[in-house]
Amino acid sequence: MKLATFKRGGVHPADRKELSKDKAIERLPMPSELIVSMSQHLGAPATPLKKKGDTVRKGEVIGSASSYVSADVHSPADGVVTDVRKVRVASGAVADAIVIKCDEEQSNPFTESYDWRSESSEELLKLIRAMGIVGMGGATFPTDVKLTVPMGKKVDALVINGVECEPYLTSDYRLMMEHPEELLEGTMAAAKILNPDQIIIGIEANKLDAAALLEEKISANGYPIRVQRLMMKYPQGDEKQLLKATIGKEVPSGKLPLDVGAVVCNASTAFAIYEAVRFHKPLIERICTISGESVNNPKNVIAPIGTKFSDLIAYAGGAKDDLVSLIGGGPMMGFAVADPDIPMVKGSGGVLMLPKMLDDVSFPCVLCGKCVQHCPMGLQPNKMFRNIKYGNYQAAMDLGLMDCKECGCCAYTCPSHLPLVQGFKLGKKLGRKKK
Ligand code: SF4
Numbered sequence: 001m002k003l004a005t006f007k008r009g010g011v012h013p014a015d016r017k018e019l020s021k022d023k024a025i026e027r028l029p030m031p032s033e034l035i036v037s038m039s040q041h042l043g044a045p046a047t048p049l050k051k052k053g054d055t056v057r058k059g060e061v062i063g064s065a066s067s068y069v070s071a072d073v074h075s076p077a078d079g080v081v082t083d084v085r086k087v088r089v090a091s092g093a094v095a096d097a098i099v100i101k102c103d104e105e106q107s108n109p110f111t112e113s114y115d116w117r118s119e120s121s122e123e124l125l126k127l128i129r130a131m132g133i134v135g136m137g138g139a140t141f142p143t144d145v146k147l148t149v150p151m152g153k154k155v156d157a158l159v160i161n162g163v164e165c166e167p168y169l170t171s172d173y174r175l176m177m178e179h180p181e182e183l184l185e186g187t188m189a190a191a192k193i194l195n196p197d198q199i200i201i202g203i204e205a206n207k208l209d210a211a212a213l214l215e216e217k218i219s220a221n222g223y224p225i226r227v228q229r230l231m232m233k234y235p236q237g238d239e240k241q242l243l244k245a246t247i248g249k250e251v252p253s254g255k256l257p258l259d260v261g262a263v264v265c266n267a268s269t270a271f272a273i274y275e276a277v278r279f280h281k282p283l284i285e286r287i288c289t290i291s292g293e294s295v296n297n298p299k300n301v302i303a304p305i306g307t308k309f310s311d312l313i314a315y316a317g318g319a320k321d322d323l324v325s326l327i328g329g330g331p332m333m334g335f336a337v338a339d340p341d342i343p344m345v346k347g348s349g350g351v352l353m354l355p356k357m358l359d360d361v362s363f364p365c366v367l368c369g370k371c372v373q374h375c376p377m378g379l380q381p382n383k384m385f386r387n388i389k390y391g392n393y394q395a396a397m398d399l400g401l402m403d404c405k406e407c408g409c410c411a412y413t414c415p416s417h418l419p420l421v422q423g424f425k426l427g428k429k430l431g432r433k434k435k
């Protein structure tokens with residue numbers, strides 16, 4: 001069997017998926033309190049529509065998209081607003097959040113089934129926007145914006161991202177194993193909007209059972225979808241690497257997949273599209289992996305957006321005594337979290353508990369060139385880092401800093417344990433300010 005991959009750079013970290021791979025999705029009982037951030041998407045934060053003391057119903061809009069690149073936020077529960085305050089999420093972003101005390105009895109308003117196939121593409125796009133769907137692979141780009149093809153452009157390929165290349169995370173894998181029909185239906189709804197020449201689902205070799213199951217369902221339904229099996233290689237889940245691996249196209253610096261005729265959509269997003277068009281259900285919950293060597297009972301749970309990490313950890317049997325590092329997301333691109341009460345957002349695919357710090361003590365650069373060799377974007381991380389260290393942000397940007405995906409391949413291979421990615425994040429921020 002031929003396995004495709006991208007050529008330039010990349011690394012092969014131990015995948016550690018065995019900790020949670022066989023853990024079927026469980027529904028988290030509704031927490032007593034949810035903290036729903038107004039900044040759960042790329043773009044302008046939503047504007048809060050509720051104040052302290054207001055009653056909220058499950059699925060009701062509580063935050064309104066404040067610009068085109070923004071997304072509505074819906075209440076994940078029936079309850080009462082107890083506070084509207086600034087809250088930090090795992091990425092470090094601080095925004096208004098609506099705090100909801102959840103009712104003991106919860107309604108189930110999304111049971112009516114709609115015939116989305118009779119809707120026009122425009123109506124489907126409106127519905128996806130109204131349901132607050134954003135990319136759930138971590139980038140959280142508003143999905144309706146991504147699926148809007150500018151006049152004169154044609155989509156050659158819709159690529160569904162079932163790669164999940166971050167170690168430990170298995171939420172997309174469980175979704176593909178437990179809800180293949182729904183995922184495929186969501187994919188067909190996206191395809192109806194885009195009218196692509198080809199539809200591909202990219203899946204890595206550590207999930208071949210999911211690939212086979214999807215192929216079986218594709219064949220049974222007669223869908224024009226192809227499953228592309230891929231070698232295991234990080235960061236293949238990044239849009240640019242995935243497109244290189246699946247359709248052989250390179251997205252040039254500063255350009256988007258659409259510029260090469262492609263749209264990439266995460267597997268969980270395809271499922272959210274299904275729920276939006278089939279049941280008119282907003283994005284109010286998601287599947288999240290709780291894993292790592294320092295959690296007692298790793299799990300995959302479906303939890304309401306706004307659930308505190310501490311509630312997820314408690315549901316997974318709590319942390320072991322050796323817990324040192326709490327991470328929101330995967331170990332490569334995730335964020336170290338100091339406060340376990342921060343809330344899940346639409347892009348939260350994982351909560352990890354690890355017995356060691358990700359960042360050890362660092363030493364001077366030994367000019368080994370490993371970071372250059374493994375950078376999938378063809379950058380020179382050592383030179384960019386040196387320039388940032390000495391405040392030469394423009395020089396770092398001239399070396400392609402803005403093309404850095406913050407994938408962490410350079411830091412993973414650096415024998416000096418230099419905090420390269422933290423440096424690039426800071427360099428981008430300060431470089432933009434100086435412009
Ligand atoms: S973090 Fe940036 S510089 Fe480092 S390997 Fe990834 S893309 Fe290259």
Ligand code: SF4
Binds near residue numbers: 416
């Ligand atoms: S991998 Fe680390 S030590 Fe080697 S050249 Fe890059 S920054 Fe320097």
